[in-house]
Amino acid sequence: MKTIREINEKIKKGDAVVVTAEEMIEIVEEMGPKGAAKEVDVVTTGTFGAMCSSGVFLNFGHSDPPIKMMRTYLNGVEAYSGLAAVDAYLGAAQPNSDDDIDINYGGAHVIEDLVAGKEVRLVAEGYTTDCYPRKRVSTTITLEDLNQAIMVNPRNSYQTYPAATNSREEKIYTYMGTLLPEYSNINYSGAGQLNPLQNDYNRERKTYNTIGIGTKIFLGGGIGYIIGEGTQHNPEKAFGTLMVKGDLKTMSTKFLRAGTMPNYGCTLYVGVGVPIPVLNEEVAKACAVRDEDIQVPILDFGVPRRDRPVVARTNYKELRKGEVTIEIYDNELKRWVEKTVKTASISSYKKSREVAEELKRWILNGDFTLSEPVAPLGRGSCKPMKAEAKLVRDILSKPPIVARPNISIEEAARILTEKNINHLPIVDEEGRLLGIVTSWDIAKAVAQNIKSICEIMTRKVISSTLDEPIDVVARKMSRYDISGVPVVDSGGRVVGMVTAEDLSKLLGYRKF
């Protein structure tokens, strides 16, 4: 048994034994947890990955005449300033207000530029008051010009994170990176055996051994503190998160970097390292966690719902090898087949190592002592939002208007005008979808003197099902640039039609 104070004495004298979480694995293997706890004083951990829930509180100082900033832009990126006159919070995932730049230069990029010492354009507008008469400021600032730039990240350093793959026939762009069609890659994130929470997790008690409120940490290359459990903290499921703060002025672009997940959004890559004081055997044992001990589910991001299906389960060791074999259902062969899929990391293991190494160096040099937490992390909560999904079945009212392929163009035209619709699904004798004809197709057929429906109907129809959320249908329409989709039941029979018009009434979207 050791105390943090004793460890700090050793650090100051230069006697402390400090190892990284990777090195600790072998030490525990050799000496056992008891021996390792005697031998080692501090284990340093590290992670470096995309952490969207990050941002900075900025204080600009007062202008003359003073302004109460209400809309605040830094290089075109809006910072929330519904705070006191010259305070603002710049979120990492905020896109640029210029639609042409959008996610290619957002909050994270401003944060990186500030840390790099670059000049940033500040434009702010206020509503005027007797004490704040100024309407507008426009100036350039650097990090140095700010009174405070305090990074406060509501959720960082996920203990572990599910991997992602895609069952769809098309490429999709997600916060887990670009996912190729038909299970062609698996993207994963996380430092695994180097992750701070993983190394501090007490698997029996489902709590954290040493990490608490007030734990001093490495944050973005500077010194930071844990200020509580992060949002969506879920220790029951070994899914802890951290809320952290640190002074942006002490950070470096080596450990704080802006990025853009293509067609998804901008994000901040943050390096977080937590020192774990090896107080006893139990702590030492937890620090021996290996990549192969950490289960990682692989989720199908092709399903755009909150509860994405688990395709397979693996662990960080397998993922880091570069290939994982999973079983998938082949719709053509109608059976399960094995598929070896390439894996790609979207966080950096190399940088995670650098974080742990850097923190180790600080402690060995006597520059960094450990803090005594003032309270343990809270229990957290991670439940779903109270918002019902509106499904296609909820909005289908009318019976479907369909036609057989042997009707004439004139008949089709008559149905469309009489029923005042633009889409006519063409079905077989069982009512199963064969194709679709739109009023546009009819107009073209008349112009070109075409006589048969089969010649003009679209056969590869984008369709929907009764259980699909209407937002998903809306995205389909915009993605394929179509104005209506037939709805089919499990037997392929047409049960209705959803049009862009129906949806814009419901969702308030203006265009598809």
Place this chain on the structure above:
Amino acid sequence: MKKRIYYWVHEEYRDKPIISKVILETKVMINILVAKMRPQESFLILELSGSKEQIEKALNLLKKYGEYEDIPKTIEKNKERCIDCGACIVHCPVNAISREEDFTIVFNDKECIGCKNCVKICPLKAIEVCEI
């Protein structure tokens, strides 16, 4: 040996099985890395493998039906920007990106065909492709 080329098929041969013809006549192996077949243009990126003579013969034959160009050195990783995550690896059609023992990501510009897949997906914008 292996050789990589860009290949544009002349308009009048666009619907002819030229690649098969070259394979049959010269016995060279042809791997089609990229193919863009449209009414207005047909552009291919080909990898030829065989002996030196075979490849020369194949190139001569290809010249009859279109134009080719050698693929120049194209890719460069910006070491300052790259965080060595490895997200780009799976997007490379020719395995020109690999990971070293210490998790550093390296690009082999001899293999690279300049398709820019990696450039498009890199979140850090760390890859520079020289314009051709």
